[in-house]
Amino acid sequence: MKRIILALTLAGFAAAATPVLAEEGHDTPQPPRVKWSFSGPFGKFDQAQLQRGFKIYREVCANCHSMQMVAFRNLADAGGPGFSEAQVAAVASEYKIKDLDDKGEAVERAGRPADYFPSPFANELVAKAANGGVAPPDFSTLAKARTYERGFPWFIFDIFTQYQEQGPDYIVALLQGYVDAPKDFQVPPGGNYNKYFPGHSIAMPPPLQAGQVTFDDGSPQTLDQYTRDITSFMMWASEPHLVARKRLGLQVMVFLIVFAGLMYFTKKKVWSAAH
Amino acid sequence: MSGHSTYQPQSGFMKWMERRLPIGGLVHSSFVAYPTPRNLNYWWTFGGILSFMLGVQIITGVVLAMHYTPHADLAFKSVETIMRDVNYGWLLRYLHATGASMFFIAVYIHIFRGMYYGSYKEPREVLWILGVIIYLLMMATGFLGYTLPWGQMSFWGATVITNFFSAFPGIGEPLVTWLWGGYGVGSPTLNRFFSLHYLLPFVIAGVVILHVWALHVAGQNNPTGIDPKSDKDTVPFTPYATVKDGFMIVCFCILFAWFAFYLPNYLGHADNYVPANPAVTPAHIVPEWYYLPFYAILRAIPNKLLGVLALFGSIGILAFLPWLDTSKVKSARYRPLYRQFFWLFFAVCIGLGWLGAKPAEGIYVVLARILTVYYFAHFIIILPLLGIFEKTKPLPNSISESVLGSKA
Numbered sequence: 001m002k003r004i005i006l007a008l009t010l011a012g013f014a015a016a017a018t019p020v021l022a023e024e025g026h027d028t029p030q031p032p033r034v035k036w037s038f039s040g041p042f043g044k045f046d047q048a049q050l051q052r053g054f055k056i057y058r059e060v061c062a063n064c065h066s067m068q069m070v071a072f073r074n075l076a077d078a079g080g081p082g083f084s085e086a087q088v089a090a091v092a093s094e095y096k097i098k099d100l101d102d103k104g105e106a107v108e109r110a111g112r113p114a115d116y117f118p119s120p121f122a123n124e125l126v127a128k129a130a131n132g133g134v135a136p137p138d139f140s141t142l143a144k145a146r147t148y149e150r151g152f153p154w155f156i157f158d159i160f161t162q163y164q165e166q167g168p169d170y171i172v173a174l175l176q177g178y179v180d181a182p183k184d185f186q187v188p189p190g191g192n193y194n195k196y197f198p199g200h201s202i203a204m205p206p207p208l209q210a211g212q213v214t215f216d217d218g219s220p221q222t223l224d225q226y227t228r229d230i231t232s233f234m235m236w237a238s239e240p241h242l243v244a245r246k247r248l249g250l251q252v253m254v255f256l257i258v259f260a261g262l263m264y265f266t267k268k269k270v271w272s273a274a275h
Numbered sequence: 276m277s278g279h280s281t282y283q284p285q286s287g288f289m290k291w292m293e294r295r296l297p298i299g300g301l302v303h304s305s306f307v308a309y310p311t312p313r314n315l316n317y318w319w320t321f322g323g324i325l326s327f328m329l330g331v332q333i334i335t336g337v338v339l340a341m342h343y344t345p346h347a348d349l350a351f352k353s354v355e356t357i358m359r360d361v362n363y364g365w366l367l368r369y370l371h372a373t374g375a376s377m378f379f380i381a382v383y384i385h386i387f388r389g390m391y392y393g394s395y396k397e398p399r400e401v402l403w404i405l406g407v408i409i410y411l412l413m414m415a416t417g418f419l420g421y422t423l424p425w426g427q428m429s430f431w432g433a434t435v436i437t438n439f440f441s442a443f444p445g446i447g448e449p450l451v452t453w454l455w456g457g458y459g460v461g462s463p464t465l466n467r468f469f470s471l472h473y474l475l476p477f478v479i480a481g482v483v484i485l486h487v488w489a490l491h492v493a494g495q496n497n498p499t500g501i502d503p504k505s506d507k508d509t510v511p512f513t514p515y516a517t518v519k520d521g522f523m524i525v526c527f528c529i530l531f532a533w534f535a536f537y538l539p540n541y542l543g544h545a546d547n548y549v550p551a552n553p554a555v556t557p558a559h560i561v562p563e564w565y566y567l568p569f570y571a572i573l574r575a576i577p578n579k580l581l582g583v584l585a586l587f588g589s590i591g592i593l594a595f596l597p598w599l600d601t602s603k604v605k606s607a608r609y610r611p612l613y614r615q616f617f618w619l620f621f622a623v624c625i626g627l628g629w630l631g632a633k634p635a636e637g638i639y640v641v642l643a644r645i646l647t648v649y650y651f652a653h654f655i656i657i658l659p660l661l662g663i664f665e666k667t668k669p670l671p672n673s674i675s676e677s678v679l680g681s682k683a
Contacts, residue, residue: 144548145549162538164541166545241365245365245366248366249536252532253529253533253536256525260525260529266518267522
């Protein structure tokens with residue numbers, strides 16, 4: 001009976017899930033899996049990749065997207081892009097920061113490491129007006145704020161495989177997902193057709209083209225490379241302590257497993273007297 | 276916490292203390308000498324795990340509250356500051372957020388264990404009802420806590436849940452305005468939710484003390500469902516239960532750490548990393564996973580008021596379980612039919628949970644309605660009838676006989 005119930009339950013799930021998956025499969029394809037340096041229990045950010053990603057952010061994305069919760073000083077933090085203090089000061093000084101002087105007069109001064117990245121638009125209304133009615137989302141938490149539906153049974157497997165990169169995978173797919181609209185699809189005015197965007201009409205025009213940003217480290221200047229580099233940078237901006245988290249996690253895991261083993265044998269020893 | 280204490284204070288200080296405030300004797304009789312059935316299996320360790328998790332949530336929560344700002348314009352940012360600039364803030368927040376889910380995993384195992392072995396039956400009805408109250412308080416606390424990061428799902432979750440109260444005829448609208456502290460979910464709502472979220476865990480801790488008290492008066496149930504008859508049937512709490520609970524708490528921590536360190540956002544929603552925006556409704560408003568079965572019940576019913584009543588009824592009915600189950604035999608081990616219906620009920624709860632995460636349309640609504648009817652039928656029809664018609668298996672004479680079998 002237990003097995004019959006289990007079988008019926010699974011069959012019910014499968015039957016209910018199939019039409020939906022088929023529907024979604026036709027509508028919005030699942031983003032392909034990207035191999036990330038920061039995935040899995042030993043994951044770390046690739047410093048060179050974060051630096052390339054930062055270059056793309058600075059030269060392209062920052063024209064429209066703010067990143068209000070990241071400070072220049074963060075660029076030198078452990079586990080991040082690995083800039084030196086001097087490099088951070090140099091980067092910061094290239095930005096103009098609005099401030100008040102001693103007399104309370106509004107001034108623009110050069111940025112300092114403690115400053116946060118200034119936003120491209122004065123406020124959200126300006127951002128909306130300049131971008132066809134939709135404010136470009138802030139980069140601070142964006143890589144964690146995007147995902148796609150995994151569906152049954154994949155969401156269960158993800159617990160064991162530690163697949164947490166739905167957001168980055170989706171962003172890479174989206175940035176590469178600008179294709180010609182199918183004949184029967186009417187792209188509304190101000191929209192751009194994107195294979196991976198829910199509803200397919202995205203306000204952002206294709207932001208990156210091959211050769212647009214020059215890399216100094218000899219990495220290929222292709223769209224594929226650009227999208228992976230900027231997404232990696234966005235993931236760091238969203239989760240700056242990811243490397244520390246996974247490193248501490250490993251130490252905690254080893255400790256707990258050894259501790260559990262010792263507790264098990266203690267328990268066995270104590271209970272042997274009771275039988 | 277019951278009976279005369281056998282505690283013999285050793286040190287001079289404890290002897291002095293014992294004549295004034297016998298706290299040593301209380302601890303000794305509750306957690307050292309307390310006789311616990313010798314046949315308890317590992318499903319009985321979840322009470323200890325739950326106490327541990329309550330402690331973890333209170334400690335991480337108190338520290339998080341030192342850095343959090345309950346204001347609509349600042350809450351999201353203050354949480355991000357915790358994640359970025361507070362020393363080990365990311366660890367505190369992820370422990371607290373995944374800890375809530377772990378708390379619920381443990382409480383669901385604890386509740387289903389009670390159902391399987393009939394732990395709610397005479398003389399443990401009050402113990403069980405106190406448990407239902409703790410569960411209700413946990414749900415309220417979890418909901419309030421999920422509002423605090425003030426992301427899109429926080430805001431819209433709070434909007435949907437508080438709107439339940441607008442279903443009540445006449446008083447609905449003014450009641451919701453009163454709850455919100457305004458004409459919509461906003462800063463006053465967030466501030467009071469924060470206040471209540473800080474308060475309720477201590478209320479839970481208080482009811483937990485009553486729960487443990489009631490447990491220690493009635494004694495623990497056990498897999499056979501029969502009461503201990505002699506000293507051979509029990510072992511002292513310390514060291515036996517202490518070391519067993521300790522072992523399982525460490526094992527549970529492995530699961531906890533797996534989520535907190537490697538999958539911290541798995542149990543949340545990506546939308547909650549988008550700051551709350553009253554002008555943009557998310558495509559799917561989904562509550563946390565631990566509310567999903569009840570959310571499915573709510574949406575299965577086309578009438579809003581009846582849906583809300585069914586939602587509360589589905590939890591409230593648990594309090595009447597000791598009287599709805601008419602069987603004299605406690606443990607499902609000796610109830611072949613009940614055992615099958617138990618697993619069917621378990622599958623229905625999982626099914627409702629899955630449906631709660633799906634949009635309320637088409638086949639999902641039909642399935643949710645069927646499972647909702649079954650959910651209530653389990654309590655109102657199946658359990659009362661089973662007790663009358665079921666042919667139970669013979670019970671062992673004593674716990675020690677069932678454990679030691681031929682050896683005894």
